[in-house]
Amino acid sequence: MKQWLFGTEQIATTAALFPQEAYKGDIVTDLFGDASYFADAAAFWALQNVAIASLRDDLAAKGWKVTVLDRGARFPSWRYDEVPLEEGGEAFIEVRNNGEVEIHEGYRAYAETCGPAEAEEVDRAPQAARAELTKAAENYLALHRHAIVRAELLAHPGIALRLAAAHMIASSPLWSVKPDPQRADKETTSQSVASSPAQSALDTERHAVLELLQLEKSYYGTVTRGNGDPFTAASLFAGLLALPEEAVLRILAVVMAETLAAGSILTEAAGLAIKPDVTRWWKLDGVFLDLLNDRAEINALLSEVAGKAVADANVSEPGKVQKKIIHDCLNGEGRERADGFVPRYMSFPIGHYDPNKTLEIVSASEGLNALFT
Structure with missing residues (x-):
């Protein structure tokens, strides 16, 4: 009556995968003594599950990919093709509520959407691995592992x-x-x-x-x-x-x-911190002179290279002429060589020659000097 009311099943001693002497509980028999059953189901399943796990490991050692089905779940053989181990067949362990265990070897999931002509291709295609954890579980692990590593990094x-x-x-x-x-x-x-x-x-x-x-x-x-x-x-x-x-x-x-x-603020800031010896790495060349086109700035540059007297004497000359004088001074060609000359444009901090005109790098760098003084 109890089994009928609560849907439980008697577990026959013949279902045990373990030695019967390992079971320490009571064993009952039917009215005629023809069959015997385990009275303590919890004790039975504790021993039976260990035996099932051992069975699973033995199959895996032989090369099978093994799945233990939920207790009471039937193996749906109609959803699988019979495939040998060498071609990717798997093993399934069916565990029934009455304690009986059945092994199904050599099966692989059949793609129901395939037609007969495609079935052979499906057999040869590698099966996608099933996820061990849910996405939410993987996210949980990722966040906690991340937190642990971050905390430990503080000490390393x-x-x-x-x-x-x-x-x-x-x-x-x-x-x-x-x-x-x-x-x-x-x-x-x-x-x-x-x-x-x-x-x-x-x-x-x-x-x-x-x-x-x-x-x-x-x-x-x-x-x-x-x-x-x-x-x-x-x-x-x-x-x-x-x-x-x-x-x-x-x-x-x-x-x-x-x-x-x-051209960034951080490049200028790094220069202020390092205070580089510009003359070690650079000297005023013809490429930069060719890029200058404002006569006022060219004359101011000439004044620094050759002196105010020379600059004043050529103040009305075309920029091309004044740049030629600068070039001659830098190379000592007919004029006194101006060794180690660094124009304001290449100094750290950067400067310029005409306060009434703008220079983007100078404007962007305003306020940096106080930070690195």
Whole structure:
């Protein structure tokens, strides 16, 4: 009556996959003593489940992909094709409410949408792996693992430094870092920069860092990749962990130099902090002189290079003539050589010659000097 009311089933001792002596509960028999049953279902299932798990592991060791169905769920054989193990067949363990266990070997899900002509193709096609966790569960894991790693990073600044370097070089979904393209308005400007000692120094150090990291140049010809490839970033991070801090800082310096935006406030700020020896890296050349077209600024420049007397004596001359005098002074051609001359345009902080006219870099940089004094 109890079984009829609550839908439970008696579990015969013949259903046990485990030795009967392992069961410590009571065993009952029917009215005639022809069949015996486990009185303690919970104790039975504790032992039976261990045996099922062992059965699952044995099948897996033989190469089967094994699925244990929910207790009471029937194996729907009509939804599967019979396929041997060598062709991707799977094994299913059916566990019934009465304790009986049945193994179904050599089955693979049949694509019901396929017609007869396509069935053979389906058999040969690799089956998509089923997700182990729900999206929500994976999201839960991702957020908690993220929180743990972030908290631990606070106590490991050396690892954080290397992780930041990997992010800068390879980028990530949250880091978008790319090298400055150094776009020039004129081809002569591009050639002037490319042949400068400063550019040569960066190129030499870039080559050394690429060798240190065992990397090829990026699409841009730089260390910085900017493509957000996660495996590249992880590989770089692993390599950086094996390097001393001096080497990591050396790499960071190159990447920072590559990704410093030309004409930006931060470039000016970095110059104020570094106070570079401009004469070591640059000298006034004909390319820049050719770009000057305001006679007033040209005359002011001439005054600094050759002196006020020379500038005043040529104040009404065309700009072309005055620029020729500047060129001669810089190269010592018929005039006293002006070695180490740095115009206000190339000093740090930057200056200019006509207070009544604007210069974008100067305007943008206003207020920086006080920050770095």
